[in-house]
Amino acid sequence: xxxxxxxxxxxxxxxxxxxxxxxxxxxxxxxxxxxxxxxxxxxxxxxxxxxxxxxxxxxxxxxxxxxxxxxxxxxxxxxxxxx
Amino acid sequence: xxxxxxxxxxxxxxxxxxxxxxxxxxxxxxxxxxxxxxxxxxxxxxxxxxxxxxxxxxxxxxxxxxxxxxxxxxxxxxxxxxxxxxxxxxxxxxxxxxxxxxxxxxxxxxxxxxxxxxxxxxxxxxxxxxxxxxxxxxxxxxxxxxxxxxxxxxxxxxxxxxxxxxxxxxxxxxxxxxxxxxxxxxxxxxxxxxxxxxxxxxxxxxxxxxxxxxxxxxxxxxxxxxxxxxxxxxxxxxxxxxxxxxxxxxxxxxxxxxxxxxxxxxxxxxxxxxxxxxxxxxxxxxxxxxxxxxxxxxxxxxxxxxxxxxxxxxxxxxxxxxxxxxxxxxxxxxxxxxxxxxxxxxxxxxxxxxxxxxxxxxxxxxxxx
Amino acid sequence: xxxxxxxxxxxxxxxxxxxxxxxxxxxxxxxxxxxxxxxxxxxxxxxxxxxxxxxxxxxxxxxxxxxxxxxxxxxxxxxxxxxxxxxxxxxxxxxxxxxxxxxxxxxxxxxxxxxxxxxxxxxxxxxxxxxxxxxxxxxxxxxxxxxxxxxxxxxxxxxxxxxxxxxxxxxxxxxxxxxxxxxxxxxxxxxxxxxxxxxxxxxxxxxxxxxxxxxxxxxxxxxxxxxxxxxxxxxxxxxxxxxxxxxxxxxxxxxxxxxxxxxxxxxxxxxxxxxxxxxxxxxxxxxxxxxxxxxxxxxxxxxxxxxxxxxxxxxxxxxxxxxxxxxxxxxxxxxxxxxxxxxxxxxxxxxxxxx
Numbered sequence: 001x002x003x004x005x006x007x008x009x010x011x012x013x014x015x016x017x018x019x020x021x022x023x024x025x026x027x028x029x030x031x032x033x034x035x036x037x038x039x040x041x042x043x044x045x046x047x048x049x050x051x052x053x054x055x056x057x058x059x060x061x062x063x064x065x066x067x068x069x070x071x072x073x074x075x076x077x078x079x080x081x082x083x
Numbered sequence: 084x085x086x087x088x089x090x091x092x093x094x095x096x097x098x099x100x101x102x103x104x105x106x107x108x109x110x111x112x113x114x115x116x117x118x119x120x121x122x123x124x125x126x127x128x129x130x131x132x133x134x135x136x137x138x139x140x141x142x143x144x145x146x147x148x149x150x151x152x153x154x155x156x157x158x159x160x161x162x163x164x165x166x167x168x169x170x171x172x173x174x175x176x177x178x179x180x181x182x183x184x185x186x187x188x189x190x191x192x193x194x195x196x197x198x199x200x201x202x203x204x205x206x207x208x209x210x211x212x213x214x215x216x217x218x219x220x221x222x223x224x225x226x227x228x229x230x231x232x233x234x235x236x237x238x239x240x241x242x243x244x245x246x247x248x249x250x251x252x253x254x255x256x257x258x259x260x261x262x263x264x265x266x267x268x269x270x271x272x273x274x275x276x277x278x279x280x281x282x283x284x285x286x287x288x289x290x291x292x293x294x295x296x297x298x299x300x301x302x303x304x305x306x307x308x309x310x311x312x313x314x315x316x317x318x319x320x321x322x323x324x325x326x327x328x329x330x331x332x333x334x335x336x337x338x339x340x341x342x343x344x345x346x347x348x349x350x351x352x353x354x355x356x357x358x359x360x361x362x363x364x365x366x367x368x369x370x371x372x373x374x375x376x377x378x379x380x381x382x383x384x385x386x387x388x389x390x391x392x393x394x395x396x397x398x399x400x401x402x403x404x405x406x407x408x409x410x411x412x413x414x415x416x417x418x419x420x421x422x423x424x425x426x427x428x429x430x431x432x433x434x435x436x437x438x439x440x441x442x443x444x445x446x447x448x449x450x451x452x
Numbered sequence: 453x454x455x456x457x458x459x460x461x462x463x464x465x466x467x468x469x470x471x472x473x474x475x476x477x478x479x480x481x482x483x484x485x486x487x488x489x490x491x492x493x494x495x496x497x498x499x500x501x502x503x504x505x506x507x508x509x510x511x512x513x514x515x516x517x518x519x520x521x522x523x524x525x526x527x528x529x530x531x532x533x534x535x536x537x538x539x540x541x542x543x544x545x546x547x548x549x550x551x552x553x554x555x556x557x558x559x560x561x562x563x564x565x566x567x568x569x570x571x572x573x574x575x576x577x578x579x580x581x582x583x584x585x586x587x588x589x590x591x592x593x594x595x596x597x598x599x600x601x602x603x604x605x606x607x608x609x610x611x612x613x614x615x616x617x618x619x620x621x622x623x624x625x626x627x628x629x630x631x632x633x634x635x636x637x638x639x640x641x642x643x644x645x646x647x648x649x650x651x652x653x654x655x656x657x658x659x660x661x662x663x664x665x666x667x668x669x670x671x672x673x674x675x676x677x678x679x680x681x682x683x684x685x686x687x688x689x690x691x692x693x694x695x696x697x698x699x700x701x702x703x704x705x706x707x708x709x710x711x712x713x714x715x716x717x718x719x720x721x722x723x724x725x726x727x728x729x730x731x732x733x734x735x736x737x738x739x740x741x742x743x744x745x746x747x748x749x750x751x752x753x754x755x756x757x758x759x760x761x762x763x764x765x766x767x768x769x770x771x772x773x774x775x776x777x778x779x780x781x782x783x784x785x786x787x788x789x790x791x792x793x794x795x796x797x798x799x800x801x802x803x804x805x806x807x
Contacts, residue, residue, distance in 0.1 A: 002225035002277035006086035027723030030660035051200025128791025173803030
């Protein structure tokens, strides 16, 4: 239902009283409204849906999700060796 | 793309699948709620990779699918009025109303434009003060705050020629309806990660307590979906029923408080039905009285038309996950993606369209079903 | 076309709404997808059918005396008129050259007919005409015939251009999907989707910034090098509207072949990927205007690729797939996860989605 794409804030501007940001999605930049992510600053990543940042991506949580999988990989590897 | 590529990593998905395969002992039926999740599953063929014991049911999480026909009829009626510019998200343009879709309305002379954001519609209203710009606001709680901001800004910066047709809908009532239905066999849910980014996860606690089904808030990339399924299966295997958050990099427990606050201000929850699903208590959002002047329905003095949905229609059963599309007599014959009869065939995330495409695919054995 | 909603058997089948009306032209008919194909097969072919037209190739082949000629026509209705990397003028010139080139023809000359909208600034028209001159000169050909008409304000998006082009085929060359054999290699001359995304970036409502330029370019020199490499080239197409997926389906249909594409092997620029992610589009359906797809004998694939890479516009050439079987026409995509899905033709144009 909700196409949301992560991008990096490269610039923050005020547009008609609204806090807006130029978001770099990796070669393409589009302006999005930052009113819902007051805590986000330049170089933070945000999830953008319909021209609005709806959350700031938590890099620690992202890393944790991936580490969990790496741990599984290591576990599986050592289980192999134990056989 | 950072925070995208890592979550599409094939090796990571394989690791998760291996672990999942080792942990499942019984058949389980899990519903992924969100159309964006369905899209990822179909695009990468993830359902083929899951252990055979797991059946994924594609839920009604496609606002394109569940927008009631009468709202589309209303949008078309408004678009056809002289002086009106109707702005809509792209995927709504091909959804059939009672007679034709918004593309047909455009062919007949209506000024219908595709926008990416409600703010684009507001900007258009500012640029063209001689047009009545109407935004067709479709989508779940993820999109509602974007409409809310456009409305609030129209009020704050005094843009009189802007209004909104609010067809926003809410997910929890739909999940309750599915679980309450006597023919339900969904045992666990992958909740929509971006809806929960806005609303948080607490809305699901009463549902889990009442129905004792696990709900895992899940993201949209292959790693997210397989991990979400794995977490759901773990709960099912262990006899637990809790709300868990797989998508913690975006979803916080309380969601986005600023967005929730503006939704409360700008919208009132209403008992409107979804297409294919009968009246869902508080299943929809209409503009609150405070912002009534921006409600296109009121502005144009129209009544929401009653569209007739014959009782024989099967789209509702499909959307609830109790009828498999191939079991519908019209499937593939009268009803196909080129000539869709109902919304689940129109939307590429719709269950019917998904089955239609899958039915012509090579199976895991390399043969076509 | 709109069908009967009620089945003859009970219970009456009547999902919420009837299908789309079939009695007027809709924008989807211009998308290059299934609706376009339907319009061609139900409205044009029955009336105009002849053995040359029925091939539905990029151009018509026929003999003129001792030579074999190719002849093509095309029209250009792009909006906005100017976009990063080109304009409707360079698009018209290169597009026509490319239709001739992928048939194996050496372009000899083009014609251009202009439908001008009342109110179009002459400076803008001049800029476009200069752009056509430059594109033609770059490709080494001339515009030898032209026409101009003017229509009232509002009846054209500024400017429409219709072209035709004529070229000559090397002796004995007969390209076409009917030459395709099982095991053949599918090649692409570079990253896909640049043009479509560049145009979108300039379009109102979807505005985004990018340094991405349209890939609009003439392919005739590239094709000449490929043909000179002495390889068994079966057929070529340029993936314009509808993108790579649509054109591969046309080739599969023409060849009666199953084509398997390796998703990881399809080159897509980072900016195109990002734009597609943002708008919910699939790069495989986004138009290119300076790329070609070629089906060649497997044994010659490396040789053709080497030849292609000697050209700047072919520097990104690579193999993207294989003709896996003859008999059943379809295009399959192998994902990075090893699963396979059907790559179908869309009904109409691909739309940006929210869902």
